[in-house]
Amino acid sequence: MATTTAAEIRARRKAEYNAFLAVCPSHKMLERISGKWVMLLLSALGSGPDCTGGPRPMRYSELSRLLAGVSQKMLTQTLRALERDGLVTRTVTPTVPVTVSYEITELGLSLHQMMRGLKVWAEAHTDEVAANQAAYDTATGCPLSG
Secondary structure, rough: OOOHHHHHHHHHHHHHHOOOOOOOHHHHHHHHHHOOHHHHHHHHHHOOOOOOOOOOOEEEEHHHHOOOOOHHHHHHHHHHHHHHHOEEEEEEEEOOOEEEEEEEEEEHHHHHHHHHHHHHHHHHHHHHHHHHHHHHHHHHOOOOOO
């Protein structure tokens, strides 16, 4: 009987991931990364404030100004979660006052590519979706909140 190594067991389990099952780790990962603030933070860190440059470190205050509408609490929670997941690194520079910057990691960049595509799609199709919603609401007489 052949011995199975820990790496082989991990590879087999990974191949068996099924995000449609609530107990699957990938299901939980999708839940964690699907929020708008995650997408917008990864987009900002991955392509700069004008979304045309490359990845660069950004300070908390710069991210806060760039992400209109994000609360201080939500920005802090999202950055901590991204750091915990290994998608962002946090660097503290001992200056007066202390300088803290955030930078996207290689793992974060791999996700950034898809997130940026979602952002671009949303920007390009917002008017079309709004028109479809208005037509639906008119036809059914029942506007949905959202």
